[in-house]
Amino acid sequence: MNADVIVIGAGIVGACCAHYCAQAGLSVIVVDRGSVAGGTTGAGEGNILVSDKEPGPELDLALLSRELWAQMAGELGDSFELDAKGGLVVATRAATLEHLHRFAAEQAEAGVIAEPVTAKGLRDHEPHIARDLLGGVFYPQDMQVQPMLAAARLLQHARSTGRVTVLPETEVLEIERDGSGAVTGVRTPTERISAPHVVNAAGTWGGVVAGLARVDLPILPRRGFILVTEPLPPMIRHKVYAADYVANVASDNAGLETSAVIEGTHSGTVLIGSSRERVGFDKTLDWEVIRQEAQQAVAIFPFLADVQLMRTYGGFRPYCPDHLPVIGPDSRAPGFLHACGHEGAGIGLAAATGLLIAQAIAGTNLAMDIAPFAPNRFEGAHVA
């Protein structure tokens, strides 16, 4: 088999890469060792957020990506539950509120719509919210999507162009390179697929896939658990989270950190997060994490105390030491591109990542500067 592009990984990032490459007229083969959305894509909440990002390259990527998400939803007939619900960040302590307001003012200068909300005003946004919160900020640009559905629909749509083939249950054993170091294709257990471009969209396993081409990428798993309640009538309108979530996301601590993130879904269940810890690929359920998440959620929405939990799920965010994704051509291996390491923001950032990858391969103008996401930026750096 051969194609213009091989995408390794059939999660949301791989699906977006395939979508935009096909749109650019390129032929694509998507391979995944498992199923569509079988990794981190299927283990999150489907966040498309600007609210949790400080001004800088990741925020610019997020702002571009949310526009593209809205566009893709239009093209695909609203088939993946894209919900422009808005985010409400709340503070429980005076110091946190002050910090949140400063953070929001900086974001506003960078193009984010951020509306300060008084303690009383919180109830206009969320009638069932706790009465003892001090205030917050409303971010109307935050959205949510059903990420597994989105990955599947995007791949289905890409296949319908006739230019995209999806090969699940197909593990890449080696990324082949010629004498000059350029990639020439991949080897699977059953065949050789040749292509002048190979995209590493393997998420948390991006470091392992990079190794198949003998280049280093320091991507580590950062574990998280989410609780799922019984289905309820609509009780929570927005994505609601505690202001200390932003600090937790940006932290380098390997130990357990939890901060409340709560939202309803289209199907009526309420999703409760979030936790972060670096414990390798251990998926064992940890009751301490569950307890903390439940407790913090009840502090923000007291009615949740009487609601049943149905189940929990967990997964691994692809963590990079500088909390930025890895996007673009790898100068160490011509023809090899990376689209991974998005940590907890992969769903939101997937659309822009896919577009930039397609533009880099097609040789057209890039929608934004990708230098901050350069794959070789870790060279010589000490990796914790």
Place this chain on the structure above:
Amino acid sequence: MSRETSFTFDGAPMAAVEGQTIAAALIENGVMSWRTTRFGDRPRGLFCGIGVCFDCLITVNGEPNVRACLSAVEPGDDVRTQAGDGHV
């Protein structure tokens, strides 16, 4: 010796054995479905039978989303068909 007890399902009297789950008692009384889905109004009853799938949800004494496969019948229980999420 197992002892007989009774409960009602949508107001109709039903016989059960003490200690029996609501799901088992309903099936023994010929009732195979006791919930309709949130979006398609499709019928649901017992699926996994071990408390995992949350398909057999039912309203018991006014409390929605009780798993019929795990809850034992209590004498005089007022068991009702659940529509959607059960919260009216």
